[in-house]
Amino acid sequence: MRRLKVVDSLSLTWLGVLFLAAVILPLVIAFDTETMSSAQRLAGPSADYWLGGDNYGRDLLARALAGARVSLGIGFGSVAIAALIGVPLGMLAGYLRGAVDAVISFVVDVVLAFPGLVLALALASFLGASIQNVMIAIIVPMTPVFARLAKAQTMAVSGREYVEASQVIGTPTRSIVWRDVLPNILPPILAYAMVNVGTAILIEGGLSFLGMGVPPDQPSWGSMINQGRVFISEDPRLVAVPSVFMLLTILGLNLLGDRFLSGNDKAGVR
Amino acid sequence: MTDPVFTLENGYVRYGGGHPDAVSGVTVRLHKGEILGLVGESGCGKSTTARAMLGLVPLNEGHLTLHGAPVGPNDKRLRASVQAIFQNPAASFNPKRSLLDSVAEPLRVRGIKDRRRRALEELDRVGVTEAMAGRRPYEVSGGQAQRAAIARATILRPEVLVCDEPVSALDVSIQAQILELLAELRTEQGLAMLFISHDLGVVASLCDRTAVMYAGKVVEQGAAPDIANRPRHPYSVALQDAVPSLDLADDHVPRVRTRAVTDDVDGRTLPGCRFSALCPFATDECATTPPPLDELSPRHEVACHHPFAPLHH
Amino acid sequence: MTLLSIRDLVVEFPTPAGVVRAVDHVSLELGFGERLGVVGESGSGKSVLARTAMGLTRKGPARISGEVVIDGRSILGLSERGRRALWGREVAMVFQDPLSALHPITPIGAQIAEAVRRDPSVKKEQAAKRAVELLEIVGIPQAARRAKSRAHELSGGMRQRVAIAMAVAGRPKLLFADEPTTALDVTVQARILDLFDELCREFGIGIVMVSHDLGVVGRHTDHVAVMYAGRIAERGPVKAVFARPSMRYTSALMAAIPSHRAERQTLPKPIPGSPPNLLAPPPGCRFAPRCAFATDRCGTEQPTLTELSGGHEYACWHPGQEAVR
Numbered sequence: 004m005r006r007l008k009v010v011d012s013l014s015l016t017w018l019g020v021l022f023l024a025a026v027i028l029p030l031v032i033a034f035d036t037e038t039m040s041s042a043q044r045l046a047g048p049s050a051d052y053w054l055g056g057d058n059y060g061r062d063l064l065a066r067a068l069a070g071a072r073v074s075l076g077i078g079f080g081s082v083a084i085a086a087l088i089g090v091p092l093g094m095l096a097g098y099l100r101g102a103v104d105a106v107i108s109f110v111v112d113v114v115l116a117f118p119g120l121v122l123a124l125a126l127a128s129f130l131g132a133s134i135q136n137v138m139i140a141i142i143v144p145m146t147p148v149f150a151r152l153a154k155a156q157t158m159a160v161s162g163r164e165y166v167e168a169s170q171v172i173g174t175p176t177r178s179i180v181w182r183d184v185l186p187n188i189l190p191p192i193l194a195y196a197m198v199n200v201g202t203a204i205l206i207e208g209g210l211s212f213l214g215m216g217v218p219p220d221q222p223s224w225g226s227m228i229n230q231g232r233v234f235i236s237e238d239p240r241l242v243a244v245p246s247v248f249m250l251l252t253i254l255g256l257n258l259l260g261d262r263f264l265s266g267n268d269k270a271g272v273r
Numbered sequence: 274m275t276d277p278v279f280t281l282e283n284g285y286v287r288y289g290g291g292h293p294d295a296v297s298g299v300t301v302r303l304h305k306g307e308i309l310g311l312v313g314e315s316g317c318g319k320s321t322t323a324r325a326m327l328g329l330v331p332l333n334e335g336h337l338t339l340h341g342a343p344v345g346p347n348d349k350r351l352r353a354s355v356q357a358i359f360q361n362p363a364a365s366f367n368p369k370r371s372l373l374d375s376v377a378e379p380l381r382v383r384g385i386k387d388r389r390r391r392a393l394e395e396l397d398r399v400g401v402t403e404a405m406a407g408r409r410p411y412e413v414s415g416g417q418a419q420r421a422a423i424a425r426a427t428i429l430r431p432e433v434l435v436c437d438e439p440v441s442a443l444d445v446s447i448q449a450q451i452l453e454l455l456a457e458l459r460t461e462q463g464l465a466m467l468f469i470s471h472d473l474g475v476v477a478s479l480c481d482r483t484a485v486m487y488a489g490k491v492v493e494q495g496a497a498p499d500i501a502n503r504p505r506h507p508y509s510v511a512l513q514d515a516v517p518s519l520d521l522a523d524d525h526v527p528r529v530r531t532r533a534v535t536d537d538v539d540g541r542t543l544p545g546c547r548f549s550a551l552c553p554f555a556t557d558e559c560a561t562t563p564p565p566l567d568e569l570s571p572r573h574e575v576a577c578h579h580p581f582a583p584l585h586h
Numbered sequence: 587m588t589l590l591s592i593r594d595l596v597v598e599f600p601t602p603a604g605v606v607r608a609v610d611h612v613s614l615e616l617g618f619g620e621r622l623g624v625v626g627e628s629g630s631g632k633s634v635l636a637r638t639a640m641g642l643t644r645k646g647p648a649r650i651s652g653e654v655v656i657d658g659r660s661i662l663g664l665s666e667r668g669r670r671a672l673w674g675r676e677v678a679m680v681f682q683d684p685l686s687a688l689h690p691i692t693p694i695g696a697q698i699a700e701a702v703r704r705d706p707s708v709k710k711e712q713a714a715k716r717a718v719e720l721l722e723i724v725g726i727p728q729a730a731r732r733a734k735s736r737a738h739e740l741s742g743g744m745r746q747r748v749a750i751a752m753a754v755a756g757r758p759k760l761l762f763a764d765e766p767t768t769a770l771d772v773t774v775q776a777r778i779l780d781l782f783d784e785l786c787r788e789f790g791i792g793i794v795m796v797s798h799d800l801g802v803v804g805r806h807t808d809h810v811a812v813m814y815a816g817r818i819a820e821r822g823p824v825k826a827v828f829a830r831p832s833m834r835y836t837s838a839l840m841a842a843i844p845s846h847r848a849e850r851q852t853l854p855k856p857i858p859g860s861p862p863n864l865l866a867p868p869p870g871c872r873f874a875p876r877c878a879f880a881t882d883r884c885g886t887e888q889p890t891l892t893e894l895s896g897g898h899e900y901a902c903w904h905p906g907q908e909a910v911r
Contacts (some may be wrong), residue, residue: 164359182367446838477848477851498848
């Protein structure tokens with residue numbers, strides 16, 4: 004059993020609480036993110052509104068948690084889809100090599116030649132602002148990165164003696180890829196995916212901030228920062244609350260990703 | 274002499290990119306119940322020969338035969354009849370699976386039932402207990418893992434076992450256990466084995482015949498005791514002389530100390546005998562004409578223009 | 587005169603599962619210009635012993651007690667700085683993997699020159715010249731040209747020669763060699779071992795050679811210490827020990843080595859079982875559970891070193907040359 008360090012426990016706690024509050028809690032009590040109370044306009048924290056109200060007098064905490072749902076959903080969702088497309092492609096290229104590899108690697112190289120954020124921006128502005136389009140804008144530049152990582156990992160693993168041992172036994176290629184290669188390349192890919200969820204949340208925030216992401220009527224951290232921007236001199240809280248949520252979440256994901264990778268090295272590399 | 278079970282006929286392996294042949298016209302014939310030792314130093318092509326015989330690297334020329342019939346590198350018959358064990362026992366198992374799972378894998382691939390019981394039986398036969406069988410490869414000792422590797426290789430009752438440095442990663446006390454196990458397999462199952470090793474002692478004590486490789490070619494082969502005690506190729510002599518003998522009464526004076534210390538000469542690029550650059554007996558003929566592998570005495574072949582005279586004890 | 591004296595050395599590594607005692611009350615001595623072989627299987631503590639004697643084992647992860655004295659100077663109490671001053675001048679080390687000692691980019695000649703210049707009285711030009719001389723001494727052909735090569739351009743044997751040249755550049759009195767030829771081919775190994783003999787003969791360097799290979803130690807050292815599970819099983823002049831192994835582990839180990847001059851196929855005799863778990867070693871003789879001659883006494887009472895003849899000592903209750911009954 005590995006002992007968890009303090010930072011790991013803190014990261015886990017934050018992400019756990021956020022998940023409970025943003026995803027589980029709404030199933031029990033409905034968040035009121037829309038009611039505009041003139042008394043709460045730019046009001047400080049109170050017993051009713053724990054983090055105070057925004058410029059329309061809406062509950063800032065409720066909106067930040069609702070935003071978390073959108074941001075986490077987009078982050079995990081788009082990374083999952085990118086990994087589900089990219090990893091199999093990369094494994095095919097890495098295990099079969101030859102022509103398959105040449106085609107896949109060419110496509111990967113072409114997509115990766117565009118700077119990720121610019122590509123996302125271009126796609127988002129072309130497709131229009133919606134959650135689905137934000138995800139597409141994140142998935143397209145992210146998929147080839149997963150493909151490339153999976154290819155490199157697959158190539159490293161397929162040179163190992165146990166893969167050769169399986170070949171000699173007569174194990175079919177499909178089975179070798181599924182049972183010998185995949186489980187052994189998964190830990191670094193999962194760690195990388197965790198870090199990428201952070202990146203995806205950041206891109207979503209950026210796009211929403213620019214008005215090209217999540218539509219303004221749906222709270223997301225990016226759109227909240229965008230709306231609060233105007234009031235930054237009067238009440239920096241409107242920008243600070245979603246920003247801090249975003250910062251802690253991304254930091255937590257990165258730290259856990261790193262930890263996951265270094266913890267897995269020990270057993271996997273032997 | 275019976276017909277060989279499994280052979281590599283005149284095999285060539287080139288890795289391309291202008292590299293000289295890794296394996297150059299090597300013929301290996303494995304007979305039922307006989308262990309052929311293949312010795313040589315790093316880079317001589319002995320492992321590549323093994324890998325080619327397992328279909329893991331393609332042959333550029335030459336072919337494999339099973340019971341006299343040619344067989345392709347991906348042929349089902351090859352996979353059923355020819356199995357292997359490798360140098361690093363722990364590394365030859367998937368780290369995410371238990372030894373038992375991996376040993377049962379050949380049965381699973383062929384859709385054979387009752388896998389768990391048969392795998393446990395096979396493991397028990399090679400001395401791995403049920404408690405050990407449930408562990409991951411890196412949770413057991415090297416000796417245990419190598420036993421499990423032998424169980425995996427023999428569970429389908431193959432005719433041929435290719436062993437690539439199977440004991441070099443093990444301590445001597447454990448090494449002797451594994452050698453004993455392999456010798457038993459030869460006798461009990463009549464396995465034909467190719468045993469690759471850089472350790473001349475291991476080969477001399479286990480193998481029936483020995484082939485010596487240098488720079489991609491077999492330079493000498495014959496009965497194991499003959500190669501060990503009456504080698505005739507200067508390279509084989511140099512190799513035997515270099516082993517520090519534990520028998521301190523053995524005041525053996527080295528007969529061949531290879532020439533100069535240019536141990537980075539690549540013999541494969543030489544037009545004549547590949548050992549000629551290092552050989553103290555090399556003549557002009559050696560530098561220009563590659564010597565063929567000739568049968569100098571019954572079942573003792575040497576590829577040398579100036580072999581050592583046969584010694585008689 | 588004693589060059590190296592190890593007295594009652596204990597090295598322990600606390601782990602989450604318990605304390606591993608890698609070296610258990612070991613005492614050894616070595617004179618100037620003598621060669622000592624330390625043999626044993628993996629986990630015998632031979633490497634930890636050598637590394638600790640050289641001052642390489644860190645006090646943080648390890649608990650060390652006892653004494654190590656090299657040429658009159660106690661090693662274990664030295665500060666980091668004191669040790670650095672010692673390494674390369676008084677003692678040097680050659681490892682199994684020569685690349686670990688060599689810088690990948692700096693030409694080998696410059697690296698050796700740097701080692702030579704640890705003696706402040708040597709001038710730069712002298713050091714460069716000396717580096718080429720050292721390369722010649724270790725048998726590198728065309729040394730002046732080779733001095734400009736980088737480590738990765740050389741073969742394994744050449745690299746080990748360069749590592750040896752670097753180790754002896756500071757004219758050490760004592761050289762630790764940890765499995766120095768294990769990664770090398772036999773013909774290359776033979777030359778490297780000849781080189782060690784030469785260094786010892788001509789420069790009076792004392793050598794501690796750690797190896798799993800009894801043949802290597804038997805042929806190229808004067809004294810031998812056989813280790814098992816952290817303890818000295820047997821020690822003494824190498825010829826005496828190998829001619830008359832007395833601790834049953836030594837006998838069993840020798841019987842487990844295959845002979846390369848076998849006239850008939852004679853399989854080496856395996857030692858049953860496996861080395862003890864150092865977290866829970868057997869109470870008496872560490873070898874008792876694997877020994878064919880063990881009695882009740884072996885299981886409870888730890889044998890002490892007993893002298894057989896001039897300096898030849900063994901730790902066994904039932905000494906003898908046979909490995910199996």
